[in-house]
Amino acid sequence: MIPTVEDKSVAPISKLFLPPAALADAVFAGILRDTRGCTLSDADRLNHFPASPLVSVSFVIEGGLRILPEGCDVAVAHQLPEIDRLSLTPPQASPTTSWSDGPVYAISVGLFPDAWEGLSEEAQGGPVPAFLEAAIGGYAQGLPADAAWAQFCAVLMAERSKSRPSAVGWTGGPWLSGWSRSLMHRAALAGPGRSLRAMERRIKRWSGQSRQTLAFHAAIDRLHQISVAEKDAPLAAIAVDAGFADQSHMGRAVRRATGFSPAKLNRMIETQEAFWCYRLLGERF
Template identity: 45%
Template sequence: MAPSTKRPDPHAQILFPPMALASCVAFAIVRDTRGLMLSGADRLNYFPASPLITLTVVLNGQIHMSNALCDLQTLSESDPLPRVFVSPPQPGPIVSWSPGAVRAVTIGFFPNAWRKLGGALNKTDLPRAIGAAADAVHSAEDLYAGWTSFCRLLTEVWKEAKTDVSLPQWRGGARLTDWVRHVVLQSAMSGPGRSARAIERRLKRWTGHSRQSLEFFAQVDHLHGLVHQAKNQTAAEIAYDGAYSDQAHMGRAVKRATGFSPVKLNKLIETEEAFWCYRLLGERF
């Protein structure tokens, strides 16, 4: 995942929640292609695998989505998604497409927080507790005013939903590596049983993921940060710093998360409009 050398893109922005929501919401990404002259291929949107549950609000245009990488024709023949929709965690890369200009915001929730808000980990139902917050985004003429209202309303709900217990306290953050470390440590220090099996059950119940899957996401996220900050390091050096056994091991992980080899992915991020999300996510580091 190559670091971006381009200037910030006003048509793709990342938003971070206030501190009061940082343990609930990782970040939000905004895509606004109004006024852009884009080809059909440029209107594709590639996203990596992610442990987050996402809430997407479409303010203008349509979004067609596939839960696996596919071609433009397949996407164009699919049905558009609703104006407000929830996506479960994605074990592999996904792609979406809009037939014209689109303006949308996608908000990433940590699975354990989503569960505390009344959401199901593997379903696409919107929890009643955050319905008003989602409506605030959808009804606002100005997206950023809608985001502010969303955060204000969700903060009140989150105060009631989260529990204040004597467990490792985490202030939140946009880096998935930090969240994985927190939730694994929390699972090891709470509830009956300290065996590996008991910890695994708690992790699965809280996040919908196994410890192995969580560690995969954390390692790939850490790699993204390393690559974004790398200057003159070789691929072998980056693999070592990322705790991969070798360069080939790193390559397999990147392909599993993105669908592409590191070399091809780096080229696509640097040259293709459709990989704007990869460039945007680098701003977390």
């Protein structure tokens, strides 16, 4: 139970949507948030997200959201502009926090950057390609969330059928580290140049990120997996099993990805409404 929600009669809804198998190499997941009918404090209307190597498509169906700069106090969040109803966010090297000044109904979809880059030429013409309007149409029309998600996936699959073939070797999966390894393997084998420099240029072109950044996200992903599998193990042992030099190294990486130490973050995941995304994705540190 999250004790900071003031009105227990209506709890916020957080829902995870996974793509069909045919789209799993392009879409990681969709996360839906619905606080309509809930009475929440200003702090409860914060939404904390970790750093991510994914491209994110966000659609605010009802209400409004504001992106808070690092260190911004909730007290001044009212003065910030709301993001566009439909927005596209590139991979984020640092954690992100959004805030709503009232009820909000929104969905964000994480896509693998190389799949996004490989969509039709229309996708390359502007920040938000026109086909996304059709993809999110079910939400705008008030369809039930499951039906609206099915429509989103159907439109995206149709769009992908007109684009370049997807890369061989990655069929999707629940862990970002699998995609990262696949991308680096492709980069190492693709084209005439197989030097480290050539590989890094391909990784940057396909993902918009450096090899080191992808390796960092893969390490955090492995930490999630091991933390779940070895939840009763000492933190020092988990750190070593996850590939970090020691517990301090792991702590610095978690702070870079989330803004918090592992101990503080785990405590807030368990007790604070604003960390609903971590709970939804089953992330623990």
